[in-house]
Amino acid sequence: MADQEQDLAVAEELGYQLVRLLTMVGRAKAQFSQATGDGIERAAYALLAHLVREGPKRITALADAVHSDTSTVSRQTSALVAHGLVERTADPEDGRACLLVATDAGRGTFDRARAERTKHIAAVLADWPVSERRTLVMLLDRLNTDFENYHPLGEVR
Template identity: 40%
Template sequence: MTTRDVDAMSDTVDEIEQQLLVALRRVRRVAREAAEKVHPGLEAAAYAFLVRLDAIGPSRPSDLAAYFHIGKATAGRQLAALEQLGLVTRQPDPEDGRAHLLDLTPDGRRRLSACRADRHRTLRERLSGWSEDDLTVLAGLLIRLNNDDTEQSLPGR
């Protein structure tokens, strides 16, 4: 690479970092708003647990903590709050009597579904001017970015 190529790449990487930081701030705001829609006072971090449980079903708290790359104590605090709000329930793990599985309650599933439907409607409206090709490219690039092994070094991580 020439010095000019390195400079151009550096400028592009700077722009990517700036845009990721803007996106991160927006995602945090949207997560706060979504959590509030699910249940007043629900923390944004806890909302992600609801989405994950909806996607994969009953799960051990330790598996959820590992998925989100957070400590068990942090996960435990968020999950306890979800239990207290009646959004998740804890049951013994049939494969290991010492462990528990968490899953959405019917009320938790209903509230999450309503919130997600509202968020999807808003996103569809916001992206209505984009072509199907642009949406496909964006989705593919986001998948690629999120599957990249270097995700730990992204801004905000």
């Protein structure tokens, strides 16, 4: 088999494995949403996580950071604001603009969700040797970075 054919065969198998992974992650997220019953969309948790980890952001910067459109992020952050998990504050660099900031309640919600997620991931990987877990983290980081930097149509976000 030629190198290009081998590359495509490996890429096809990886694609299949990624679909399996995303399906399982989706199932786990759905179960988590049912368990919390807080009425917050799953996607909104990603916004909250970003604000907790990265700090205050304008809505356009947050949308760029999570690779989403501003209108969707605006709707989702409005729900987070309504639940008291995020607040809008004046941007000190431009008083006409506002920053989205995680509240103490938002940070607590994020910390609880992260702890729960971590507990489940640890259970899934419990039988893996530590070296393989570290290798998985390293390779996923590399894969995510490469996906973030890949622009098939030449467009840059």
